[in-house]
Amino acid sequence: MTAPPTHHPTGSMIIGAKPVTGTGDEVRSTDPRSGAALAPGYPAASAEEVDRACALAAVAFPAFRATTAEGRAAFLDRIADLLDERRDALVERAHAETALPRPRLTGEVGRTSGQLRLFAAELRAGVWQGVRIDPARPERTPLPRADIRQRRIPLGPVAVFGASNFPLAFSTAGGDTASALAAGCPVVVKAHQAHLGTAELAARAIADAAADTGMPEGVFSQLVANGTAIGARLVADPRIRAVAFTGSRRGGLAIAAVAAARPVPIPVYAEMSSINPVLLLPAALDARGAGLGAAFAGSLTLGAGQFCTNPGLLLAIEGPGLDAFTSAAATAVAADPGATMLTTGIADHYAGTGDALAARPGVTELARGTREGGAACGGARLLTVDGTRFVADPWLQAEVFGATSLLVRCTDTTELTAALAALEGQLTVTVHADETDHDLAGELLPMLEERAGRILFDGWPTGVEVGHAMVHGGPFPATTDPRSTSVGTLAIERFLRPVAYQDVPQALLPADLRDDNPQNLLRRVDGEPGRDPLPAG
Amino acid sequence: MTAPPTHHPTGSMIIGAKPVTGTGDEVRSTDPRSGAALAPGYPAASAEEVDRACALAAVAFPAFRATTAEGRAAFLDRIADLLDERRDALVERAHAETALPRPRLTGEVGRTSGQLRLFAAELRAGVWQGVRIDPARPERTPLPRADIRQRRIPLGPVAVFGASNFPLAFSTAGGDTASALAAGCPVVVKAHQAHLGTAELAARAIADAAADTGMPEGVFSQLVANGTAIGARLVADPRIRAVAFTGSRRGGLAIAAVAAARPVPIPVYAEMSSINPVLLLPAALDARGAGLGAAFAGSLTLGAGQFCTNPGLLLAIEGPGLDAFTSAAATAVAADPGATMLTTGIADHYAGTGDALAARPGVTELARGTREGGAACGGARLLTVDGTRFVADPWLQAEVFGATSLLVRCTDTTELTAALAALEGQLTVTVHADETDHDLAGELLPMLEERAGRILFDGWPTGVEVGHAMVHGGPFPATTDPRSTSVGTLAIERFLRPVAYQDVPQALLPADLRDDNPQNLLRRVDGEPGRDPLPAG
Incomplete structure (x- = not known):
C-alpha cells in the first residue's frame, strides 16, 4: 500500500x-550521510512554468487581499493543522534529506x-493595519481640513527562497511565507534543492489548506x-513585488542585484550572513570562565553549527578568567564527535x-573536534587571534557556516572597543x-x-524565539x-505599504x-491610539 | 545698516x-523673472568639505540619538520658532529666488x-518607538522563554536633497529634515541651487536652534x-545611512544608482514623478461638468502647475457631461495668463x-493659455487623446512638470478600466x-x-495636508x-530600524x-497594546 501524496513525496511542484x-x-535531493540521490526525482520548472505561477499569483492577488483578516487567519490555522497532522511524514523525509x-x-x-x-492571532489582533484617521475639520481657517484616513x-x-538549515521553519511554509500570506500577498516559493521532498509535503499542506478555506x-x-536561472527569472518577473530570502551572502547579493536591475525595483529582504559576536566581560569570566567555555561549545556545535545565529566570534580581555574559559571550551570542542x-x-x-x-596571519588553532561521520561530517573548530590583528584584517569576519569560532584576545577595554567598532552588521551580539x-x-x-x-545578555544566540518582540x-x-525582521509578528510589515483615503464616502471606505x-x-x-468608533459626525 | 546674517544671506554653507x-x-541663484544672477555668490563645497560634514554627522550621531524625545522635540520647536521669527526675511529672499x-x-x-x-508633538506622543515586550516565561516547557523587548x-x-518647488516646506528645513532629526538622525542637506539664499537662512535657523538647545x-x-559630483559623493559616503530626495525622476534614479553601488547599500526615499490622474465619473460630469472644468483649471494652474500633485491627467467617458467639462476647462485654460x-x-x-x-500621435490641443510673463513664464495647456491611444502609448504618461494636462476620452467603462490598468504608480488618484x-x-x-x-474623492490633488494620516x-x-511617505508623521519610520533586547538587565535597558x-x-x-507599567516580576 502506497502512502498518499500528502504523506509521500511524488516529485511534483x-x-x-x-x-x-x-x-x-530532473533534480534530486541527496542523503548527506551516504551521498546517495533520493527518490523521487523532481523535474524542474521551465521558464513557462515560472510565468504561469506568477500570472496565477497576479490574478489571485485582488481576490486574496480582499479576504478578511479572519479569512486569512483561518487559512494559516488550517496550514498549521495539516502540518501537525502530517508531522511524522515531514520529519521522516526531512531527516532523510538533511540528516538533522x-x-x-x-x-x-x-x-x-x-x-x-501566531500570524493568525496577529491578523485577529487588529493592529497591523496601521490605521490612522485625521477627521475633517470643516471649521478650520483659512482652509477647511479634509478627512484623511490611512491603512496598510x-x-x-x-517570491520566497527558503533556507537549507531549517527545512520547515525557514522554508516552504516558514516565516517568510506565513508573514507574506498574512499580509495578503500570494506566494511563489523556489523550493530548496537540498530538501525537495520536505518542500513538496509542506507545499501540499498549503495547497490543501487553500482549497479547504476557499482561497484563490x-x-x-x-x-x-x-541551477540559478529559474530563481533569477522569478525575481525579475514584473508581477513579483517583493522577495524574501534566507541563505548565503553570495546568494542574497545575487538576488538583490537581479531585483535592482528590474525596470521597477522591489524590496528584497535577504537574511544572509552573521558571525554573531559574543562578548565575554572580565567579571563574568572570572566568576565562571570554565562554565561559560563548556556552554559556549554546546551552542557552537548544536546542529553542527548550522544556524544563522551560530556564535562564530568571541571577544574577551586576556586574564585568568579567559584562560579558564579557553581551556574548558577547547576541551569540549576537542571531545566533540562532529555531525x-x-x-x-x-x-x-x-x-x-x-x-x-x-x-590568515596570526590565527592559531586552539582545538579541533573529531569527525566520526562520513564525507559530509563537519568537525568543530576553535581558532584564536589577537585583537590588533582582528581590527586590521577584515577577512577575519568572514562567515564560516558551521561549528567554527574565532576567539579574539584583547589586551584591554580599549582594544576590545576597537574590535567592536570594526565589526560588520550582525544578526545578534551576546554579552x-x-x-x-x-x-x-x-x-x-550603544x-x-x-x-x-538583537542584543542578548547571559545566554547564547542560537535559539530564536518566535514572538512579537523578536528581531531576526x-x-x-x-x-x-535593516528596517525589518524575518522572525516574529513584525515581519508582516515587510509586505505592506500605506495608502491614504481623502474624503472617501463612508459607503466606499474599506471596513x-x-x-x-x-x-x-x-x-x-x-x-491618539484607541479602538473606539468615531463619534457620529 | 546691514541686516544680520540670520536675516540676510551671506554666501555661507x-x-x-x-x-x-x-x-x-562659486554658484549663484537667479531671479527667474529677469534671469539676473543674485548676490551673494556661494562658493561650492569641495570633496574635503563633504567629508567633514559626514565625519561631524557620524561623531554627532551617538550623542544625538542619546538625547531624549523631549530634548529633540524642544530642538524642533526652536527651529520652528526661529523660522517664524525670521519669516519676512525668508519670504523676501524666496520670492526673489523663485518668483512664487x-x-x-x-x-x-x-x-x-x-x-x-507636528514632529515635536509626535516625539512626545510615545508611539513611534514601536515598543514590544514579550516578558520571560520561566515556567514554560520544554524550554523557558527569555525576556525579549523591541524598540526602534x-x-x-x-542626506537630504530638497525640492525646487517648495523652497521651505520640502527643502532645507522641510519634512525630510524634520522627520530625520525627529528620528535621531543627523542631517546633511545638499542645498538646492535654485534658492541658495533661502536655503542659507533656513539652515542658519537650524544651526542656531541646535546651539540654543544644546545639540551636538x-x-x-x-x-x-x-554640478552633480558633490551630491553623488555625499550619497556614496559610508557614514551616510539613508537618503531623502524630492525632485525629478532622472535625479532620483541617479541617486538610487549611486546608493545601490555602495559596498553597503542604504535606503533611498526618492519622491520623483507623478501625473496624478483625475477620474471624472459620468454622473458627476452630468451634474456639474462645467463647474468641475473651471475648478480643474484652478488646480492645474495653481503655482504655475509646479506641484508634485498637479493634475496632469484626466480620465473620463465621452458624453454631454464631458463636453461641458471640456468647454469650461478649455475656456479657463485659454484665459490663464501664465506665471x-x-x-x-x-x-x-x-x-x-x-x-x-x-x-505624440493622436494628441490634439484643446486650449492654451497666454504667456504674459518673461522668458521663464509657463503657459497653461490642455491636451486630449482617446482612450485606445492612451493604453497603447506609455509615453503619454510622461510627467510634464507645470500646468499641462492630458484629457483621455474613453468610449465606455471598459476602456476607462483599461486606461486605469495601464497606469504607472502615482502619488495620488482623484475621483x-x-x-x-x-x-x-x-x-x-482596488x-x-x-x-x-493617496486616493481622494471630490477634490483636487494639489494641497497635501500635514498630519498623521497623510501618505505622500x-x-x-x-x-x-512605496513603503513610506515623505509628508506626515509616518515619515519618521523611514529613518528607524527595530532592535531586540533579550534578557538585558533592567539597569542597562533603555528607558x-x-x-x-x-x-x-x-x-x-x-x-496587547497599552501604556501600563509591567507588573513587578
Missing part, C-alpha cells in the same frame, strides 16, 4: 495550488505550525529549479572557509556580564545597537534591509477605515 | 552647525514651522554643490516636454463621483489602491520605495523598554 510535474531537467536529528525536526514542525498560528495594504505577489488557486505556488552537515556542498564549503580563516561588568556593558551597549538586530535581522551584511470600526482595530485618531 | 565659506567654484507669490511663501513658512511642531532606533546620518554640532550641515516658473531651466523643460507630449457613480467607483477602488499612495508617496515611479515605562510609551506586551 505546486502551481496554482495544484500538483504539477515540471518540464525541465528526528527530535530536532519534530520540534521544528511545532515551531512552524506555531509560527503560522499588501504589496503584491512575493494562485495564492500559492512552489517551483523546483535546476553530518546538511549537504556535502555545505560540508566542503565549511572545510574550505574554515581552512582559509585558520590560514556575558556580571554586575560589576555593568558599567562597561552600559558603555558598549555600539552594539548600531551593529546588530540587522545591518548589512546580516541582511540587505478598516469606517467610522464604526466594525473590526475593532487599534487606530490613531488625530494621533 | 553650514558645516557642523557653523557658517563656512566653501572652497569650490509672497502670500504663498508666507503660507509655506507656516507650513514648515507647523510641520516641525535611528539609522544614522541622513554635527547634527546639521548644509552643502552647496556645483513665471521657478527657473528658466524648468520653464525650458516644461515647454519641451509639453511639446513632445503634444506631438469625482456622484452617488449614482458609487458602484463604479467601488469597483475601480485598482486605484494598487496604483497610488506611492508605487514606482512616484517614489523609489523606552524598562518595566516602569517612565516615558508612558504605547507598548505591545505579549501583543
